[in-house]
Structure formats: structure tokens, C-alpha cells
Amino acid sequence: MHKLIALAALGLVVAATTVAASPARTTESELDIVQTAQQAGQFKTLLALATKAGLADDLATGELTVLAPTDAAFKQVPKSTLRAVQKNPKLLRRVLLYHVIKGKVPSTTVVTLKSAKTVAGPAVKIRVTGKRVFVNNARVTTVDVPASNGVIHVINRVLIPPK
Secondary structure (H helix, E strand, O other): OOOOOEOOOOOOOOOOOOOOOOOOOOOHHHOOHHHHHHHHOOOHHHHHHHHHOOOHHHHOOOOEEEEEEOHHHHHOOOHHHHHHHHHOHHHHHHHHHOOEEEOOOOHHHHOOOOEEEOOOOOEEEEEEEOOEEEEOOEEEEEEEEEEOOEEEEEEOOOOOOOO
16 A cells, blocks of 8 residues: 655644544544545545545555645646646646655654655645745745644645656
């Protein structure tokens, strides 16, 4: 089983978004990464693609950091490009795994890094400019969304791995 880690901990100055716990749960930290993303409601495309690629179960286990593009970020991707990626299972997995980092990487650590190796293999570049944190060209908009098996950092663009 692939262990997925999404690049995510960015921007100490960005306010962290809290995800409401489900009525059956007592705290949000009891939810895994997939459940936390579902509760947030802004990662439907990411979750659908992870399910299509057979990665959803992997994201729910192991300690990971996920750099999570929102549904709005996926809308920026040309539809023809998104369709082509969806039709190629190997490419879809590579793109999604490029958003995952092995281990829990909180924002306090992310801002000290220049890069982070993704589960897909290639590293993403990390840059802090003023009060903003960027992963490649994506801006981190929300940091440190807690999950029982890691952390989610929300980004405003879909990351494309190098060829």
C-alpha cells in the first residue's frame, strides 16, 4: 500500500481553518485525513480523484502531510488537461502523490525548508515571501488542519510534477 504524504505545512502567518467535527466524533483530531477533507467540504474533486486512483485508503492511514488543492484550484486546470490526467491512471497517481509528503510536517517546520520530497518522488520547492508561503507556484492559504494521521495544508493551485 502506498503511503501518501501531501505537502502542506506552510505559512505561519496564515490563520488555520478549523474543521467541524462530525456529531459522532468528539474532536476533529479523531478524523483521518480523508474524513477531515470530507468534513471541510472544499476538496470534493481531490477526494474523487484519490478514490478513482485507488489512493483514498492510503491517505487514511500512515502519517502524512497533504498539500490539498481546493475545488476552486481544480477549476483553474483546463478541462481537457484534467480529462487527460483522469484517463491515464499512472499519471493521475503521480499527480496526486506529488501533493503528499511522508510524515507530519507542521507549518512551523515547513517555513524552515527550501524543499520537501513528495511520495511521487520529485521534491516541491518551498518559498516564504513576506507573510506568504508558496509550494512551487501554489500559495498556501490555510495551514495545520489537523487529522488523526497527519496534517493538511490547503493550497490554491494544483501542483504538476516535473516530467
